[in-house]
């Protein structure tokens with residue numbers, strides 16, 4: 001009898017091509033997503049070596065980090081960004097890879113378009129030269145970021161050398177209170193385990209609160225696994241997953257779907273399987289969270305106060321948190337609800353999906369963006385944008401004074417024209433609050449879409465559990 005296995009063990013075992021002398025394995029890769037930032041040298045390497053892409057049909061390319069989110073019918077203004085976009089266009093042409101360019105309506109953030117197209121499926125190994133590839137684990141796939149030399153390896157061979165990680169399970173019991181969302185769950189997890197807490201592990205998210213989430217919510221959680229130090233995060237597929245996948249352009253259809261589903265249903269952790277680390281959280285106790293520092297672990301309840309680093313015993317940690325507060329321009333003891341915002345950014349591979357935009361529209365309908373705030377909404381993909389427009393979400397947001405943009409990574413990171421000015425303070429639905437992440441000396445507070453929407457209207461953080469219904 002085989003010993004009980006985790007979901008991660010099962011997907012791993014199903015993809016091992018060979019075990020190498022040093023104990024690492026050669027894994028078969030089912031899906032390879034490519035964007036403009038981490039692929040140019042990889043394609044160049046293939047050219048130099050005279051190699052082809054082994055499986056162009058298992059590779060999908062899109063531009064996202066460098067695209068402008070204003071009108072792009074006249075091309076991209078910034079010369080550096082233009083060079084990156086043109087390089088990818090040339091590479092996909094030369095190597096015969098399917099590509100969504102800046103004008104394609106399917107274009108969007110790589111981690112949003114994969115699921116949307118049904119390119120991302122349960123049970124797969126999925127890689128991309130991007131740390132937030134962990135997003136795709138929401139489908140019960142083993143998905144993680146790789147470096148550019150690995151991108152070249154996967155392009156050339158459709159395989160990747162990997163060492164198996166340890167198993168970690170994060171169980172979120174109970175029911176989320178109104179106003180508290182998947183983003184708060186994942187911020188709470190990172191706040192609890194720290195940014196190194198998942199190092200060397202693949203996290204499986206389980207429990208009633210995870211099961212109750214939509215695919216969008218599960219993607220938000222898996223997306224930020226990397227911020228908790230884990231390479232990958234995953235949720236076992238279930239009826240919610242199959243309903244999302246069925247009928248998508250690249251998903252198996254008809255009898256092939258039924259056969260695939262029969263296999264997917266086996267992708268659950270067996271009773272008694274071993275986890276190297278277990279963490280438990282109760283969803284019912286979670287408040288809306290706000291980050292106060294320059295690391296995603298620096299989170300506190302919206303009802304809390306800016307923490308006082310002088311209370312930290314460890315000197316290195318104390319100094320680093322003092323530095324974070326100085327960077328953020330915050331004084332210990334300040335109520336989080338006294339913090340005033342200059343900018344609001346709603347979007348990114350963490351929270352740029354239709355469900356996120358629906359929540360924002362619902363919060364701000366009939367209200368106005370605060371006079372001291374400039375707020376932008378950047379749909380995660382052209383299809384998210386089209387769906388939002390079909391539902392009238394764009395009209396609600398524009399009437400409230402939001403800037404409604406074209407899809408891309410936008411102000412999640414300063415790789416395009418959307419940036420904070422020095423010292424500007426931003427409520428952001430993105431995933432990283434590192435120094436300079438959203439622009440030189442910009443100050444980022446990570447929050448959920450609902451919290452960002454309320455901050456846009458009031459100009460400060462508010463406890464959305466008390467938000468009056470329109």
Ligand SMILES: CC(C)[C@H](C(=O)O)[C@@H](O)C(=O)O
Pocket residue numbers: 037038065129130131132145413
């Ligand atoms: C550009 C890319 C290498 C980077 C990553 O891998 O994370 C980016 O997507 C980010 O979010 O910082």
